Amino acid sequence: MTPIEGATIGSVVVVGTGLIGTSIALALRQRGVRVFLADRDAAAVRLARELGAGEEWPSDRTVDLAIIAVPPRYVAQQLLDLQKNDAARVYTDVASVKVLPLGQAVQLGCDLSTYVAGHPLAGRERSGPAAARADLFLGRPWALCPSAENTAEALETVQELVTLCGGNAVRIGAEEHDRAVAVISHAPHVTAAAVAARLSEASDTALGLSGQGVRDVTRIAAGDPSLWTGILAGNAVPVAEVLEAVVADLSAVAGSLRAFAGEGTAVGGVTELLERGVRGTGRIPGKHGGPARTYTVVQVVIGDRPGELARLVQAAGETGVNIEDIRLEHAPGLPLGAAELYVQPEAAAALADGLRERGWHLPV
Amino acid sequence: MTPIEGATIGSVVVVGTGLIGTSIALALRQRGVRVFLADRDAAAVRLARELGAGEEWPSDRTVDLAIIAVPPRYVAQQLLDLQKNDAARVYTDVASVKVLPLGQAVQLGCDLSTYVAGHPLAGRERSGPAAARADLFLGRPWALCPSAENTAEALETVQELVTLCGGNAVRIGAEEHDRAVAVISHAPHVTAAAVAARLSEASDTALGLSGQGVRDVTRIAAGDPSLWTGILAGNAVPVAEVLEAVVADLSAVAGSLRAFAGEGTAVGGVTELLERGVRGTGRIPGKHGGPARTYTVVQVVIGDRPGELARLVQAAGETGVNIEDIRLEHAPGLPLGAAELYVQPEAAAALADGLRERGWHLPV
Numbered sequence: 001m002t003p004i005e006g007a008t009i010g011s012v013v014v015v016g017t018g019l020i021g022t023s024i025a026l027a028l029r030q031r032g033v034r035v036f037l038a039d040r041d042a043a044a045v046r047l048a049r050e051l052g053a054g055e056e057w058p059s060d061r062t063v064d065l066a067i068i069a070v071p072p073r074y075v076a077q078q079l080l081d082l083q084k085n086d087a088a089r090v091y092t093d094v095a096s097v098k099v100l101p102l103g104q105a106v107q108l109g110c111d112l113s114t115y116v117a118g119h120p121l122a123g124r125e126r127s128g129p130a131a132a133r134a135d136l137f138l139g140r141p142w143a144l145c146p147s148a149e150n151t152a153e154a155l156e157t158v159q160e161l162v163t164l165c166g167g168n169a170v171r172i173g174a175e176e177h178d179r180a181v182a183v184i185s186h187a188p189h190v191t192a193a194a195v196a197a198r199l200s201e202a203s204d205t206a207l208g209l210s211g212q213g214v215r216d217v218t219r220i221a222a223g224d225p226s227l228w229t230g231i232l233a234g235n236a237v238p239v240a241e242v243l244e245a246v247v248a249d250l251s252a253v254a255g256s257l258r259a260f261a262g263e264g265t266a267v268g269g270v271t272e273l274l275e276r277g278v279r280g281t282g283r284i285p286g287k288h289g290g291p292a293r294t295y296t297v298v299q300v301v302i303g304d305r306p307g308e309l310a311r312l313v314q315a316a317g318e319t320g321v322n323i324e325d326i327r328l329e330h331a332p333g334l335p336l337g338a339a340e341l342y343v344q345p346e347a348a349a350a351l352a353d354g355l356r357e358r359g360w361h362l363p364v
Numbered sequence: 365m366t367p368i369e370g371a372t373i374g375s376v377v378v379v380g381t382g383l384i385g386t387s388i389a390l391a392l393r394q395r396g397v398r399v400f401l402a403d404r405d406a407a408a409v410r411l412a413r414e415l416g417a418g419e420e421w422p423s424d425r426t427v428d429l430a431i432i433a434v435p436p437r438y439v440a441q442q443l444l445d446l447q448k449n450d451a452a453r454v455y456t457d458v459a460s461v462k463v464l465p466l467g468q469a470v471q472l473g474c475d476l477s478t479y480v481a482g483h484p485l486a487g488r489e490r491s492g493p494a495a496a497r498a499d500l501f502l503g504r505p506w507a508l509c510p511s512a513e514n515t516a517e518a519l520e521t522v523q524e525l526v527t528l529c530g531g532n533a534v535r536i537g538a539e540e541h542d543r544a545v546a547v548i549s550h551a552p553h554v555t556a557a558a559v560a561a562r563l564s565e566a567s568d569t570a571l572g573l574s575g576q577g578v579r580d581v582t583r584i585a586a587g588d589p590s591l592w593t594g595i596l597a598g599n600a601v602p603v604a605e606v607l608e609a610v611v612a613d614l615s616a617v618a619g620s621l622r623a624f625a626g627e628g629t630a631v632g633g634v635t636e637l638l639e640r641g642v643r644g645t646g647r648i649p650g651k652h653g654g655p656a657r658t659y660t661v662v663q664v665v666i667g668d669r670p671g672e673l674a675r676l677v678q679a680a681g682e683t684g685v686n687i688e689d690i691r692l693e694h695a696p697g698l699p700l701g702a703a704e705l706y707v708q709p710e711a712a713a714a715l716a717d718g719l720r721e722r723g724w725h726l727p728v
Contacts, residue, residue, distance in 0.1 A: 121575050133663060135663075138702070141575075170572055170573065172573075176567070176570070177573075180566065180567070180569065180570030181573060183563065183570055184570060184571065184575070185575065185577060187559070187562070188578050190617050190637070191559050191610075192581050192641065193638050194555070194614050194637065194641070195552050195641075195644075196640070196643075197613060197637060197640035197641050197644050198547050198606055198609060199648065200641075200643040200644035202544065202547045202548070202647070205534065205540065205544065206544030206548060207548065207648060208534055209505045209534065209536075209544050209549075210505075210648050211485050211486070211504070211548070213549060213552060213553070213583075213584040216583050216584065217556050217580070217581055217584065218552075218641070218648070219581075219645070220581065221638070221641035221645050222641075223638075223642075225638035225642060228638050229631055229634050229635040232617075232621060232631070233631050233634070236622065240618040240625070243621075244618050246555075246562065246614060247611050247614050247615050247618065249557075249561060250554065250607050250611050250614075251607075251608075253558075253596075253604075254604040254608050254611065255604075257600035257601070257607075258601065260597055260600050267596070270597070271589050273554070273557050274585070274587075274592050274593060276560070276564050277556065277557025277558070277582070277585035277586075278560070278585065278587075278589060279560075279561075280559075280562065280563035280564035280585065281582045281585050281586045283563050283564060284563065284574050284578065284579055284582070285572060299499075301499060309677050309687050309690070310678045310682075313673050313678070314677070314678050316674060317672075317673070317675070326673070326690045338497075338499050338502070
């Protein structure tokens with residue numbers, strides 16, 4: 001309920017009340033913005049309204065900003081329809097690809113001065129309004145692809161939307177955006193699915209040997225196939241290019257391994273790919289903008305019963321150390337597990353000492 | 365310090381004091397077993413001793429069990445050397461492939477009656493004795509590949525080793541084991557590296573759009589390249605087979621996407637792979653042996669300061685609900701984040717109500 005000083009967004013319409021649209025609606029409602037909702041599926045609007053995301057849209061009502069949250073290939077037509085009705089002063093969308101809707105908007109003759117293409121990077125494995133959260137965009141990147149025709153007012157309004165939702169605006173060209181999400185989101189999704197597809201053919205005994213590694217690699221492959229087919233088709237060539245590069249690397253490794261098995265030839269090509277992989281993981285930005293994986297892990301043995309974790313985190317809090325992340329190590333069928341507390345490296349020793357003093361067991 | 369009733373392992377030698385060898389040594393020491401340490405690298409033995417993993421091995425000393433924790437291709441020669449010196453009653457190894465060491469042991473003329481091949485499934489991204497933990501094997505699968513020549517005593521002794529370390533013994537043939545780990549560990553590692561390799565070529569702007577998905581997919585690719593080259597070379601043909609299947613799926617998707625971009629042909633093949641991926645993720649066993657991903661997530665907004673998480677987990681404990689897992693959502697540069705509490709589905713409503721009653725903010 002805290003309006004931003006000098007704010008110009010008093011009312012919006014969210015067209016498409018899926019996960020992203022409804023989450024934006026919830027975030028704006030918390031900041032005191034009047035939110036109208038529209039969706040071709042009346043049940044989705046009803047559910048979003050029941051979740052407190054806003055009110056039904058009287059279609060003759062003009063708003064400050066229209067947020068188009070429909071699948072990529074429907075964005076431009078939706079934009080045209082809204083502009084014909086003078087529905088809003090400014091328009092944006094949230095589709096996960098940007099070249100396609102921008103190109104179609106040009107073809108359809110949309111007014112590009114009031115349309116700023118956008119893409120909040122905040123997906124989940126789940127979809128639909130029921131999975132929506134007002135804090136979905138907190139601290140997340142939100143790509144904006146301004147075009148030369150954009151008015152200053154349109155740009156400022158969409159920038160304000162990002163700020164109201166707690167996102168970090170990243171200005172980027174549409175082509176560069178689509179190549180970027182192919183590398184950091186779309187191709188990883190397909191690759192995770194291809195690894196997971198092997199599991200659907202494996203024996204129960206084989207699956208019983210699964211550890212955390214394969215769980216992590218395949219987690220995103222649980223996403224909705226039809227939703228993802230639309231995303232991939234909307235970014236077809238950039239995704240195909242990344243997949244072809246992945247295929248070339250994997251084929252080379254498979255070939256090296258077969259040659260090694262047959263003739264004992266060197267496997268230096270395998271090491272070379274693994275080394276490139278290590279360099280790549282090191283480039284992913286971490287929580288506070290620095291390099292990833294800079295936290296130190298402090299492990300503590302805990303029992304699998306109510307209150308045990310509470311007592312541990314309480315004890316950790318008493319040491320004055322801020323916990324950056326927590327992972328629980330799964331121990332199927334056993335009463336004991338291990339909590340991994342991620343902290344700034346300089347705080348690890350104080351945390352470990354403090355927990356030992358309070359009677360906690362830390363593995364040597 | 366709790367010996368198992370009827371235990372026959374009074375003393376062991378761990379040959380190779382890396383991550384796995386030193387972790388076994390630490391676990392056995394906690395159960396009162398006398399542990400001797402050996403490694404061709406004197407510094408590694410010294411570090412393991414300083415970590416409390418055991419004492420130096422007087423090489424004329426015969427022990428109950430020798431645990432060979434060296435890279436796969438050195439296992440059989442090490443076994444032969446130990447058996448020539450009558451170093452132990454029973455022998456096992458921990459190599460991540462099993463056909464190679466068993467085959468070489470036959471070729472070298474080792475005594476197979478006292479050698480039971482084993483493989484604890486408990487790797488980490490880190491390696492070396494300093495990363496070792498006594499609880500590394502708690503609740504984890506530990507593959508055993510008995511051969512027809514094994515004596516009952518040898519089998520019982522190695523089974524007892526697994527129990528002492530808290531692992532879950534899984535009996536499996538050597539060929540099936542190697543195919544299984546190719547699917548659930550080795551090929552996923554190479555694939556994660558191939559995805560991560562793309563990041564090493566991407567722009568900083570592109571990497572700035574990274575979310576949790578690409579972090580999860582590439583996490584294991586941070587592992588030691590030379591260690592992993594040895595593992596992959598030791599399981600060359602099964603890994604190549606899985607990679608070739610992954611390549612076929614990814615090539616088909618890339619081809620579908622290119623055809624769609626060029627001629628607008630159907631992308632049903634893309635959906636089909638994604639659907640197989642969803643089925644595959646659903647087959648990974650969860651914490652209590654049932655299907656994975658059956659927990660319900662309760663989200664709570666928290667501040668990024670010491671004690672905040674402690675207060676939340678304390679409050680959750682007061683509701684009497686057991687927290688199965690916790691994830692903190694990263695919000696770069698912002699004072700607020702969200703904690704995701706994973707609980708049994710039937711407990712979610714009670715937890716949410718209890719937390720709201722205690723003043724916590726749960727996103728709608």
